[in-house]
């Protein structure tokens with residue numbers, strides 16, 4: 533199984549498994565901006581290259597200042613810790629705040645469970661229903677937080693792509709404050725949502741000392757290989773996370789890229805509009821395929837269910853034609869037939885859907 537290292541986007545394992553060249557794979561299993569990085573990024577990185585002989589700023593001060601001013605007057609640089617991807621920040625939350633019991637809403641990003649297991653935490657899972665588009669019931673969630681020391685929630689959730697309304701998330705955050713439960717809100721894909729600023733707790737974070745917001749710059753700005761993310765929270769909590777971070781974990785090129793990328797507002801808006809249009813088109817295409825159901829998503833990927841076909845078999849059939857999809861059968865709360873598809877360019881999506889159609893036909897008729 534190519535997800536044996538835990539995630540999508542592993543074109544190297546896929547190339548090894550399916551006998552393909554890694555660069556020839558059209559990757560629908562990781563959810564990266566289809567436009568690639570903003571054009572000028574490479575010349576900015578080239579200019580910064582001679583400085584790699586020095587250690588990077590261990591506190592990312594310029595980037596934290598830029599982030600704080602981009603987030604508005606309620607956030608100061610002391611409320612931010614920059615990490616080697618949002619993944620590092622998520623790990624730091626568990627290692628610094630030492631929860632005994634971690635709550636996970638299923639299905640969700642596999643890293644939450646992996647991090648909690650590595651740290652020896654007890655794990656409690658709250659399962660959601662496909663009839664509710666895999667969204668948790670808010671009252672149930674408010675009661676669930678009493679049982680755990682830390683809860684992870686994807687906002688938007690991965691692999692579903694949807695999220696609770698802000699008023700519901702606020703209820704959950706207040707329940708967490710009441711019960712001293714840390715609420716880790718993973719906003720890695722929020723940048724892709726139209727009017728993202730209307731869906732985040734960032735403006736009320738100063739009243740919520742148990743809430744942490746995790747952001748990734750690798751997806752929107754297509755710099756997954758450079759690694760850059762950050763976490764926003766109360767100054768004291770951020771200090772605890774920082775005390776566990778490996779020195780110089782954010783390299784100089786990533787810091788320089790981050791400062792430049794934060795100014796790319798037009799690129800972000802263009803991406804949001806493009807992704808929304810292509811997502812709607814893809815949903816319409818998928819509706820024409822027999823036995824295929826897609827779930828509601830507001831971001832740059834779709835959770836899809838295919839009747840009577842095993843996810844891995846479908847993945848293999850599509851890989852023979854150069855397209856890598858995410859097998860989601862192993863997610864707790866999902867099972868056979870679930871896959872996840874990224875939203876890419878119009879032309880790539882058309883190719884992917886035609887390969888999906890052909891593969892389904894071959895697998896269902898044997899021809």
Ligand SMILES: Cc1ncc(COP(=O)(O)O)c(C=O)c1O
Nearest residue numbers: 617618619641690720748750761
């Ligand atoms: C939901 C979610 N959160 C966080 C991350 C980690 O992002 P980063 O590349 O910034 O470490 C991922 C990566 O796939 C993700 O899917």
